[in-house]
Amino acid sequence: MADLNPLQSLLDSEATSRCVPGAAVGVLLDGTEHVLTTGVASADAPAPVTADTLFQIGSTTKTITATAIMHLVERGLLDLDGPVRRYLPGFRLSDERAAEELTIRHLLTHTGGFLGDVDDGATWDTDALAASIRSYDELPQLFPPGLTASYNNAGFRLLGRVIEVVCDEPYENAVSRIVLGPLGMDSSFFFPWDAATRPHAVGHTVRDDGPHVAHTWGLFREAMPEGGLLSSVRDQLRYAAFHLGLGGEEPVTSATRELMRAEHVRVGAPWAGIGLPWLLDDRAGLRLVTHGGNIGNLQLSTFVLVPERGFAVTTLTNSAPGKALGELVTDWCLEHLLDAKPERTRLTLRDPEPRYAGSYDAGQWTVEVDEHLTARFVLRPALVAAEVEGFPDMRLALVEGGDDLTLAADPSRRIGRFLRDDAGQIAFLHLAGRAARRIT
Incomplete structure (x- = not known):
């Protein structure tokens, strides 16, 4: 029996020191949960976090959307390499050829090539998804479909609409019927009114005097397929067990689960590759199958599977430092439960150059990079108005031998790179999995 008392102590102390009001951690080891x-679900109404407290899991929802998509593929209702227009006639992108070539696989692997972060609407109407994708012909086409992976929320919004059309029902109903119900995830919901009558966490901003409740939900209905699920840590463990092969063959078979975990796109930093749509990494000889989530820098989560060891760990939190807390929990588990201690390396750095300085457009924010390679994230006014917590400045450093990037303060791993055009000019900043186009 694993001794998790040291992990509990670590969780308690680090959550307090990092200003994370509350967190829930789930570990699946040797078939045991x-x-x-x-901490607490809310600093204003300090009910303790329990195994049944609902958190917004953010982008881990993408893997649930993908599971529903693959269920439809198994049943012959979708073709993984079929064009999106087969299911959504009249769908448009700014590039007509890209719209003709775009497939379901491109969307699942973040290789659609169009701008992936778009402003949300402010409605809970049932036609929110359909209305949102009608504006996709305004999105810049950064790359041809299939050429380059760039994290794409908008692509999963599009997959949600495909599910609606093929199933002839709202996305949330279809996913509940196809995925949540069969897996017994009866503490997972999409709508705030479902959370309102159950114990749930709220997001917090962190100020000099500590965490404060953020009075915003963080997203609206068109964002459900890309990040809208609320779930308890118990339900997340049920979901993890299924994808590790500890459940039955519904909603998808073991062969399909294996296909989803396989590498379909090789990308480089910050991941080794992308599955359907799992984000893949390697640690001390183990393949990690991962996905995290972030709702407006207010609720952040991590979710990690190690299929070869039948292991999973997930951390759900309610403030921005929860990302670092989740990574710390994951590292502890890998080292102490799987004997996979990360190797500490120090990359060789080279001096910054003025040619990398400029403004890079990521859609919902602009990254302003100065000649010292300090990156400042400037949120769009709509996000500021929605009280989205901003990102701190990031001091970057170039890795010797190319255009790869690391953190100047911790040059232990590559986190991104600059991409060049055919003329050899700096054209994109590829950071946190996203390609931001240079505009100045």
């Missing part, structure tokens, strides 16, 4: 919790 373990749940650890700390």
Whole structure:
């Protein structure tokens, strides 16, 4: 029996020191589920976090959307390499050829090539998804479909609309019927009114005097397929167990689960590759199958599978430092439960050059990079008005031998790179999995 008391102590102390009001950790080891919790769901109404507290899991929802898509593929209702226009006649992008070539696989692997972060609307109407994708012909086409992976929320919004059309029902109903119901995830919901009558966490901003409740939900209905699920840590462990092969063959078979975990696109930093749509990494000889989530820098989560060891760990939190807390929990588990201690390396750096300085457009924010390679993230006014918590400045450094990037303060791993055009000019900043186009 694993001794998780040291992990509980770590969770308690680090959550407090990092200003994370509350967190829930789920560990699946040797077929046994373990749940650890700390803190409160809200600083204003301090109910303790429990195994049943609902958190917004953010982009881990993409893997649930993908599971529903693959269920439809198994049943012959979708073709993984079929064009999106087969299912959404009249769908348009700014580039007509790209719209003709775009496939379901491109969307699942973040290789659609169009701008992936778009402003949300402000409605819970049932036609929110359909209305949102009608404006996709305004999105810049950065690359031809299939050429380059760039994290794409808008692509999963599009997949959600495909599910609606093929199933002839709202996205949330279809996914609940296809995925959540069969897996017994009865503490997972999409709508705030479902959370309102159940114990749930709220997001917090962190100021000099500590965490404060952010009075915003963080997203609206068109964003459900890319990040809208609320779930408890217990339900996340059920979901993890299924994808590790510890469940039955519904909603998808073991062969399909294996296909989803396989590498379909090789990308480089910050991941080794992308599955359907799992984000893949390697640690001390183990393949990690991962996906995290972030709702407006207010609720952040991590989700990690190690299929060869039948292991999973997930961390759900309610403030921006929860990302670092989740990474710390994951590292502890890999080292102490799987004997996979990360190797600490120090990359060789080279001096910054003025030619990398400029403004890079990521859609919902602009990254302003100065000649010292300090990146400043400037949110669009719509996000500021929605009280989205901003990103701190990031001091970057160039890795010797090319255009790869690391953190100047911790040059232990590559986190991105600059991309060049055919003329050899700096054209994109590829950071956090996203390609931001240079505009100045």
